[in-house]
Amino acid sequence: MGGGRVTERYRGLIGSAVVIALLGLWQLVSVTTAAGRLSSSPVAVFLAVPEVLRDGLALQSLYSLQAFVVGMIAAIAAGVLLGLFLGSMRVLTYLLEPSLMAFYITPTIALLPLVVIWLGVGNTSTAFIVFLSAVFPIVINTIAGMRQSDPAWSRTIRAFGGGRLLTFCLADVPGALPEIVLGIRLGIGRGLIGIIVAEMYASSRGLGFLLDTYSRAYRISDLCVVVFAIGIVGFAMVQGVRLFEDRTARWRAS
């Protein structure tokens, strides 16, 4: 597949070209039709950047990032540990998987009003929402990774005299690692939604709060600057994890 290889090499270039083309189309539509008044345009968004920076984009980003990182670290720690623990005990998996699955499917952002009642308005609530959004995909995928593990791996460790702990460390965990990292990537995506929505409703700082402020003031171009900022940061984070994921899953290639 010679053509496939060429396409592969220029993958980044092709993707970027489409983004630029879409921006061009947007500019064209906003100039030629009435939709422009309600949706801003790429040029207007670009020109609004200094204003949003003056409003404290950097500081608000830092504030969001802080709550996000705290929530994510807690979600990764709890999610991976719980997943490994449940995944190594078949009975526990059977007992708890339906509940975990229900939480996984429910948008946990729906719990926001309850979280605000418990923890008040502020970054404790927003960090907790990030945690709730991210932890379930991580648990579910870690359990799935443990389940996929080939019995031959643990049999090998046992045949060479390894006990339970060694079997766990040398066979079960490394075998589940690609799924664990996948869970973390999905968790990051959900956590980003969590932090923004939580800040819109339950915080007086952060990017979500900034979005809310601009929306109330009909400052559409400024609002779009924030949306782009969130998109770029989120894209960078997910791509970063994906690189790591490819490395952990290298052995799956066949």
Add this chain to the structure above:
Amino acid sequence: MHLEYPAASGGEPLVAIADLSLTIAQGEFVAIIGPSGCGKSSLLYLINGIAKPTSGTISVAGDVVTRPSPDRALVFQDAALLPWCSVLTNVAVGLQIQRKSKSERETVAAELIKLVGLDGFGAKLPHQLSGGMKQRVGIARALCVDPEVLLMDEPFGALDAQTRQLMGVELLRIWLHRKKTVIFVTHDIDEAVFLADRVVVMSARPSRVIEEVRIDLSRPRALDIENTTEFLQYRRQIWDVLKSEVTASWAGGA
């Protein structure tokens, strides 16, 4: 020695091995041959200790086997390498389980990688190797812990005919370097006669030893030995015994 597997639901337990008695001398190369499903693999798992006999005992050098030990190292039919570990790490895994230092592990493993003819492949991952190379890694891994007994469970069963013959020659060369007791399970008569000092023929399930044939072919053996009259005589002798058992095993639905 006796091994039963409990019945799945209420029926008679499956008697895999009935009253089997076998004594093997130190440094001897014994091939065990029998119809498929006759419990040959189970026998190796019992000697390793990863499976436990329902009754009877197994002793190696006077000690009764109670649990798996690297002293009785297994080479699996499917190689069973850890796919995320390099060849070097796979070979050294037995030493890792024994908590040997990293430098010691790497020195010993590198030596064995050389012995099995995989010099320069230490950093490769299993999926980058051919079937024959994977089995060499499996053999190196078993030899790496310097076992008393090498238990080989149809190690070349999944290889094509030519690779299989070459691996036999290779195994004898390695065996000359490290004089281990070898118990080699196979369903291939030629392979058994070519490799072994003694061929043990097992019956269909529940399995017993029905014949033992001493192979007095001079060593070192080369592939063309398979055309000598002695070789063909041994082959016919074993086939005559095995024939009825294979038929019985067919009738039993194996």
